[in-house]
Amino acid sequence: MGQLGNLFQILGLFAGFAAFGMYAYAVATQSKENAKLADWFMLGQTAAASLASCVLVYALATGYFKMEYVAQYTDLKLPFVYKISGWWAGQAGSLLFWGWLVTVFAAIEIFRTKNYDTKYRSAVLATSALTSTFFLILTIFVTNPFHELDFFPPDGLGMNPLLQNPGMLYHPPTLFLGYVGFTITVGHALAALMSRDTSAAWAADTRKWTMITWVFLTIGIVLGGEWAYVELGWGGYWAWDPVENASLLPWLTSTALLHSAFMYERKGRLKIWTHMLALLSFELCLFGTYITRSGVLDSVHTFSKSPLGYFFLFFIVLTTAIFVRYLMPMMQNLADKDDVKFNFFSRDGLFFLSNWLFLGLTIVILVGTMMPVLSGMVMSDKITVGIPYYNKVSAPFFMLLLLAGGLAPLMSFGGTENRNELIRKLMPSTIAMVLAMVYLAATGKGHPLPMVLTGFTTFSLVTIITRIVSSVKAGGVSVLTSNRRFFGGMIVHIGVVMVAYGVIASSFYNLQKDVVVAPGEQFEFAGYDLKVGDISFRQMQNYVSAYAPVSVYKGDKKVLTLAPERRFYEKNEEAFAEVAINSKLTGDLYLILSSYSKTENYVGIQAVYQPFITWIWIGCVVMVLGGLYGISGRTKRDA
């Protein structure tokens, strides 16, 4: 079966080379026939990569352990859905998955751009062909998922229990969709440069692509956090780990890209920014893969060391060089016209400022992540930074971004309204901001940083509401559906505000307690009385669970029972903690069974209280819905 899968891969590789060559030729000659031929080769690659993927999924589903990859990630007892998820659980499979997605996206673009200018669309598709072929080179020559062992093992090694969580089914694929989508956006950005086209056509054309990609990236990142929260059992969702940062970096640049592209489209401004952000988002997705797969950094996520990283580095340098080669001669034409009046106290000014803020944030996080490598280059000792570094440097950026996001909707382009008018419009938000801060101070939560952050978040929330209310007053409820782009954006911002509240509350006001008690004893935590029951056991499909029922009392009334567990999987000697969580809008009660002993008669419980954490997940949903609403239907000009 391995040979069959590999054969499809190799066919895909040749089709990819042919497609790339033909597209490149079509760019040079503008020949329609060549482009058409290239389309067929590209579709051939899509078919070949799809068939190869089918073979892999079939092998995973049926437990064909002769293929080393199947044996490494699955076993006979693994639940079926997790067998399928083996496709993206490991190095080789996930690279095939990525490459396959690129070919699928390219196939969509082939049909969508059918009537576009030959040179332009050939450049777009050449970018995709180059990328997908690069991935096939990796899965054929560097880490091949179809590699067969010279014997047939009776059973596989099984999947890491930490990966056996519904998060595994959604998190990697959504994140990969987010990574892959930028291939199309950057392809259009390059195509516009190669066609010497300075119009906003490409930015308008890729708006939906970029937004959908951004939506997937957002979902992917938040699901990753949610997964860590429910599965890894340390009560948090974000640890500034290199892999987490690697997914955040393209999110930051693509968020800036969405704003920048808007300015490009509407005002013919920030053109160079938009091109650069498209490039950066694409490259940072690859860069993330480079740092996680090369072993240059230590992370809880890293794959085993392999030469793979160097291939990625090479590809990043190559694609950046190509892009810059076509960007340089166009710089003069793309630059903002000097005669346009520019005012920082206008919506344009804030868009420009937010670009810098997003870029600055990207840089400090990138530098922090790469610190061991960078310091190793210039000093004799390697140095690394931890969570406090990131919290400290990123807080001011987030603060200013919240402020800018709050101010912008109330300002006009060009900043022509008079100052008094603006101050009047900002009154409700300013009052709300002060009230929020006074409330925190009065309730004894007066730590300056969360207080200021909460203030700015509240300010942002109230300006958005003010803006929506005043729009509805002026134009009736119908403005909400006629100007979807603007109000979609506002919905995204409301989502961001919700996430911000969740992050601030859970980071600064969480509670934590470790106890070791005898069964039957109780302890007080976060306003609850927790009564710990005796350890019980139960047999599940591929593990045995040991759990401690904990009765939660509020006053004398029993409100619920939580049962944190430790699971013993058949293929692993060590136990894995499975947390028990009770989620409410006001906060999560989170219990971990940290230890127990039947013979010594004790149960160790770690209790965590995370206020408002649910709002992070709700905010994410709102952001996603807002993004989709913004690109739904026909777009109308902004008011």
Added chain:
Amino acid sequence: MKKSYKFILAGVVFVCVVGYLFFTSFRSESVYYLEVSEVKQNPEKYNAKGMRVTGEVMPEDLSKDFKKQYLAFTIKDIKGSEDTMNVVYNGIIPDTFKVGIHVIVEGKYDTENHIFKAASVLTKCPSKYEADVEQK
């Protein structure tokens, strides 16, 4: 003319703020990132900032006490040197902790007792779960 002046001003302010933030945070929040052999050579120097050390957990001198949340173990240099280092840690013992895995310990080296006092122990795992398949 006026515009480019504004831009330069904004740029300068931006670079200063980012630079300031970066250096202050960097100064106070960074730690050395070392191999076991490097710690053994000059622990005092690294204690000034604290350090993060990567190593492989050895089968010798391993003691776990879940009730007291106490863990003592030895790690070996992973870059080929023969150096080993004793580590003690008080806290919740990670699920994936066992002999043979790579861990990242963060803390300081007690030069009197020749023992590394770890404030945190991170086990490297999830996606790195690639064992070699062997014929039985």
